[in-house]
Amino acid sequence: MNLQQSFRLALKSLGASKLRSFLTMLGIIIGVAAVIIIVSLMSSLTNYVISTFEDMGANLITVSISGRGGNRSVSPEEMQELALDNPDIIGYISPSLSVPATAKVGNTNVTLQATGVNEYYDEIKQQTLQAGRSLFFTDINERSKNCVIGTYLVKELFDGQNPLEQTLSVNGVAFTVVGVLEETANSSSFGSDNALLIPYTTAKQIGRGNISTYSVSAATKDTIDAANDLLERFLLGKFDSDDYFTLIDQAAIIEELNKLIGMMTTMLVGIAAVSLLVGGIGVMNIMLVSVTERTREIGIRKSLGATPWDILGQFLVEACVTSGIGGIIGIGLGIGGASIAANLIGIPFTLSVPSILVAFSVSAAIGIGFGYFPARKASRLNPIDALRYE
Amino acid sequence: MIRLTDIYKIYSDGDSEIRALDGISLHVEKGEFVAIVGSSGSGKSTCMNIIGCLDVPTSGTYQLDGIDVSTMHEKELAHVRNQRLGFVFQQYNLIPKLNVIENVELPLLYRGVPSAERRKMALEALDRVGIADRAKKLPTQLSGGQQQRVSIARALAGQPPVILADEPTGALDSKTGREVLEFMKQLHREGNTIVLITHDNSIAEEIPRVVRIHDGIITSDTRKEAEA
Numbered sequence: 001m002n003l004q005q006s007f008r009l010a011l012k013s014l015g016a017s018k019l020r021s022f023l024t025m026l027g028i029i030i031g032v033a034a035v036i037i038i039v040s041l042m043s044s045l046t047n048y049v050i051s052t053f054e055d056m057g058a059n060l061i062t063v064s065i066s067g068r069g070g071n072r073s074v075s076p077e078e079m080q081e082l083a084l085d086n087p088d089i090i091g092y093i094s095p096s097l098s099v100p101a102t103a104k105v106g107n108t109n110v111t112l113q114a115t116g117v118n119e120y121y122d123e124i125k126q127q128t129l130q131a132g133r134s135l136f137f138t139d140i141n142e143r144s145k146n147c148v149i150g151t152y153l154v155k156e157l158f159d160g161q162n163p164l165e166q167t168l169s170v171n172g173v174a175f176t177v178v179g180v181l182e183e184t185a186n187s188s189s190f191g192s193d194n195a196l197l198i199p200y201t202t203a204k205q206i207g208r209g210n211i212s213t214y215s216v217s218a219a220t221k222d223t224i225d226a227a228n229d230l231l232e233r234f235l236l237g238k239f240d241s242d243d244y245f246t247l248i249d250q251a252a253i254i255e256e257l258n259k260l261i262g263m264m265t266t267m268l269v270g271i272a273a274v275s276l277l278v279g280g281i282g283v284m285n286i287m288l289v290s291v292t293e294r295t296r297e298i299g300i301r302k303s304l305g306a307t308p309w310d311i312l313g314q315f316l317v318e319a320c321v322t323s324g325i326g327g328i329i330g331i332g333l334g335i336g337g338a339s340i341a342a343n344l345i346g347i348p349f350t351l352s353v354p355s356i357l358v359a360f361s362v363s364a365a366i367g368i369g370f371g372y373f374p375a376r377k378a379s380r381l382n383p384i385d386a387l388r389y390e
Numbered sequence: 391m392i393r394l395t396d397i398y399k400i401y402s403d404g405d406s407e408i409r410a411l412d413g414i415s416l417h418v419e420k421g422e423f424v425a426i427v428g429s430s431g432s433g434k435s436t437c438m439n440i441i442g443c444l445d446v447p448t449s450g451t452y453q454l455d456g457i458d459v460s461t462m463h464e465k466e467l468a469h470v471r472n473q474r475l476g477f478v479f480q481q482y483n484l485i486p487k488l489n490v491i492e493n494v495e496l497p498l499l500y501r502g503v504p505s506a507e508r509r510k511m512a513l514e515a516l517d518r519v520g521i522a523d524r525a526k527k528l529p530t531q532l533s534g535g536q537q538q539r540v541s542i543a544r545a546l547a548g549q550p551p552v553i554l555a556d557e558p559t560g561a562l563d564s565k566t567g568r569e570v571l572e573f574m575k576q577l578h579r580e581g582n583t584i585v586l587i588t589h590d591n592s593i594a595e596e597i598p599r600v601v602r603i604h605d606g607i608i609t610s611d612t613r614k615e616a617e618a
């Protein structure tokens with residue numbers, strides 16, 4: 001009996017009990033789909049997170065200062081000086097002074113964190129403008145009431161209309177919108193589209209706080225470590241101990257995130273793998289039942305000259321066809337499900353091809369592996385015992 | 391053709407043992423038509439299953455066509471069953487989910503006959519038993535007599551030299567039973583070697599050679615010389 005005949009036979013016998021075949025496949029379908037959805041979503045998420053962070057400036061180092069006693073801060077001038085003294089290592093430095101703010105236009109208001117910055121901030125964060133201009137040195141110097149806003153505010157406060165030269169009140173103080181940042185995150189309230197940039201000098205007046213955070217860009221990607229060392233030495237000179245400040249560079253964050261996502265992926269894939277295993281056991285269970293049920297058929301086939309290999313092949317092919325069809329359906333559902341889920345979450349979908357290959361080979365292997373024992377049981381039946389079986 | 395020498399088949403479960411065959415020697419020539427007769431439990435089926443290579447004796451030798459079958463392993467036995475033997479069972483033993491022609495094709499399938507030729511041979515066999523028009527029906531859609539004809543067609547399809555029939559008329563009424571017997575006779579005239587088990591003395595009377603078994607032993611072996 002050749003392979004083609006075996007396949008036709010297997011399809012026929014699966015077709016003879018459709019509901020049962022479907023239930024058997026269901027385990028495989030769910031397992032394969034789960035593996036693909038999880039791996040694809042996680043890799044989509046990873047790509048998205050990394051590209052977001054890179055958008056925010058891959059050379060970025062964030063300096064947070066908690067300070068101690070009367071010495072709570074480092075002035076913007078001192079920081080600026082450090083940048084100017086080390087042009088090979090440090091690109092730009094900008095204060096990043098967060099001020100809780102209520103932005104209001106007419107009767108609409110939005111609560112957010114306004115950020116007090118200097119004229120280098122856009123450069124450091126690698127942000128571009130889609131309209132108007134950035135804050136200038138003169139805005140900082142004159143403590144102007146000009147601001148640059150993200151597209152989330154354009155949408156919320158200006159109904160998507162052109163906000164340039166319009167007035168916006170921040171904690172009751174009137175500001176003029178001079179620029180709009182390029183949209184980066186679908187104008188959602190999460191992420192960098194929810195931004196209100198004002199001169200740090202003005203922010204200091206409104207918020208009355210110390211400047212505890214600076215955004216620093218390394219001169220190039222390769223000087224991130226050097227910039228880190230330089231900032232560390234400089235701040236140690238100021239505070240004696242590194243308990244009073246923290247340096248976080250973007251590369252380290254990305255690395256940490258990657259590690260975290262990797263761990264989560266491993267865990268989730270583990271769970272999915274268990275469901276695939278359960279699916280495999282389902283196949284084995286059904287095959288065992290089917291062997292028992294068809295003992296008499298096996299006896300008849302043997303009496304007509306089927307060799308043990310013929311019988312083994314018949315049941316193996318059946319198991320493989322079951323898990324193969326299940327695997328293909330699972331792949332379809334997995335790709336569909338992952339792309340829909342990515343859409344709902346709002347991240348660009350990246351298909352993980354290796355996960356498809358792995359999921360499919362695993363489902364095929366399950367067919368062979370878990371189908372083998374029942375098939376071997378069938379092939380070893382003594383013809384006369386099988387024939388007499390009721 | 392068939393040569394059984396000192397065949398024993400002993401079933402032992404725990405302390406008691408059942409001697410289903412208690413030293414049987416039987417020689418069947420090519421082209422003979424033999425009836426095996428005996429009361430229930432006398433060992434007829436056991437003997438037939440050994441002749442049919444479905445079962446192995448506890449001891450003794452069995453030669454089929456001069457080849458010692460008793461030492462063969464399962465794969466070789468499968469080939470012997472496939473090429474030399476055709477079975478007709480009391481309960482027909484058709485596979486319910488396969489239709490009539492697919493059932494008849496089975497021995498040819500396991501022989502590796504290509505599909506077109508298989509179909510042709512199966513149809514010829516069905517035609518011989520007179521139910522070629524039911525080829526696409528499922529076994530459950532046929533009467534008992536028709537199902538038995540299908541199983542005969544299946545036994546004939548591969549044109550094996552030996553036909554073994556274990557109470558082929560047992561489940562049929564006497565009229566259909568007679569039809570089956572007539573058919574067996576015709577096969578015999580065409581040169582097949584046939585071994586048939588029966589309870590029915592009126593059937594046994596029409597068969598040229600009758601072997602009687604009692605408690606696993608052959609008690610008589612008579613040949614009729616007069617034959618049509």
Ligand SMILES: Nc1ncnc2c1ncn2[C@@H]1O[C@H](COP(=O)(O)OP(=O)(O)OP(=O)(O)O)[C@@H](O)[C@H]1O
Nearest residue numbers: 401408409410428429430431432433434435436437
């Ligand atoms: N698998 C088995 N295990 C134990 N004993 C068995 C087995 N198969 C057959 N026997 C015993 O062997 C003896 C012969 O059985 P067999 O089936 O050959 O009888 P038979 O002549 O065909 O009877 P019947 O006319 O009722 O079909 C019986 O006593 C039976 O109980």
Ligand SMILES: [Mg+2]
Nearest residue numbers: 434435436556
């Ligand atoms: Mg019997």
